Amino acid sequence: MATNDFAIRGIPRRHSFELLEGYIMCSVIASLDDLGVLDILEEKGLRVEDVGGNLQLARDTVFYLVDRGVVAPDGDVYRLTGYGRELLRDRGYIFWIAGGFGEPFWRFGELVSGKSKYGKDISRDGRIVAVSSADLGLEDLKPYVHSLLSEIEFTRVADFGCGNARNLIGICGLKDADGLGVDISADAIAEARREVAKDGLTERITVVEADASNAAAIPGLETVDLVVGFFFMHEVLEQGLDYFVSYLRGLAERLPAGAHVLAAEVLPPQRDRACPETFTPEFTLIHALMGQGLLSEEGWSDAFRQGGFEIRKTVRPNIPGGLLLLAQKTD
Ligand SMILES: C[S@@+](CC[C@H](N)C(=O)[O-])C[C@H]1O[C@@H](n2cnc3c(N)ncnc32)[C@H](O)[C@@H]1O
Structure with missing residues (x-):
């Protein structure tokens, strides 16, 4: 898992960066789930063009998943690692929070300040x-x-x-x-x-x-x-x-x-x-x-x-x- 890099390079762990990693990873996994890309990944591995029509971003998304140890290249296909399989086992939780409650959380300030009301101005998906x-x-x-x-x-x-x-x-x-x-x-x-x-x-x-x-x-x-x-x-x-x-x-x-x-x-x-x-x-x-x-x-x-x-x-x-x-x- 790439978080171990901190230990390997002797840099003290900084929890805030782990949170940032979690935030981006959850957002990416939820979006790929919604697009049906995770099903392809689980079934037969992923080619860049399976990820989406924006080929440059699709390629960078796959590279990101490699960087974070979720997939590994196998010829021109990218397959789940053990860590990736573990993450996808819990994809429902990730999709539920990062997908279903994406908007309420990026507009959390409006809710907690009382400026907006849940169910009227802001809702889950x-x-x-x-x-x-x-x-x-x-x-x-x-x-x-x-x-x-x-x-x-x-x-x-x-x-x-x-x-x-x-x-x-x-x-x-x-x-x-x-x-x-x-x-x-x-x-x-x-x-x-x-x-x-x-x-x-x-x-x-x-x-x-x-x-x-x-x-x-x-x-x-x-x-x-x-x-x-x-x-x-x-x-x-x-x-x-x-x-x-x-x-x-x-x-x-x-x-x-x-x-x-x-x-x-x-x-x-x-x-x-x-x-x-x-x-x-x-x-x-x-x-x-x-x-x-x-x-x-x-x-x-x-x-x-x-x-x-x-x-x-x-x-x-x-x-x-x-x-x-x-x-x-x-x-
Ligand atoms: C967390 S989801 C659970 C869905 C399903 N029971 C499951 O476990 O997969 C809660 C569901 O309850 C529905 N729900 C919420 N309030 C409801 C109500 N007053 N009457 C009927 N359905 C409601 C939501 O629309 C949502 O689909």
Whole structure:
């Protein structure tokens, strides 16, 4: 890894340069992901002309990736190094933050000063958030979700904040269940419809653009025996803990007896200075930027209990600070 150059040349490490490297690398990786270039790189290696029509910048981009040890030349093709493969394994996280939240962060000053308002003047990119969230969960969430769901029975699944519906498609496939995807973002719903059609599942899975924080507005919940909400419940919590609990009560009233809810969240950092945390401070700040707070495991469990559910299981997936909570409607 090129950062070791500091040590090799006897120059003391300067953390600010590591941050600059991270900033540029994340921006480049997110852009190449959006262009589909990372798929080509993973599948068959990269030629300069695969990167883009601006051949001079495309060449310099490849040289940059070589300089930083992400790819190495192999004849006239550039292939991922071990370090590059490791980075791309986590490309969903990079695309989510540097792509989905690119604008809110370069305009962070406007938000923190109060000059601009999140959601009115400045927003995340709904399409990128939908696509990157699914990638992010592929290896770090999906196996844990599938293992948890293999222990329960369900025939009809609703996915609140379904994003591009890749999670919903996978879950329905586990038990040959029908699906209902709900998302408030028109861009996410467009991606979801594409994915459902691509897999030939339009007869089994419906996706609707709606506000899932209003249980009354979601059609057909009476026949849904599993609700999943991955990185969605904090969107409802944004309206306050009392609102969230009454939302869960409304949900419990409409769901059939024995219905399950499976939520995935990221917990806030424990703020233990002796033990710096990975990812949770950034995740927490991103949600603070949107006016959203997060709860601890106890906080989520208490809210679900007050909302008329029993906690059946909590599991820590392979996401730093990640939590999966399986709840079931009490009688
Ligand atoms: C972080 S993404 C997660 C997407 C997906 N669940 C996944 O894990 O891949 C959160 C999703 O919730 C959607 N969302 C936010 N507020 C919502 C609301 N009130 N009703 C429905 N969807 C909402 C967003 O548009 C976004 O697609």
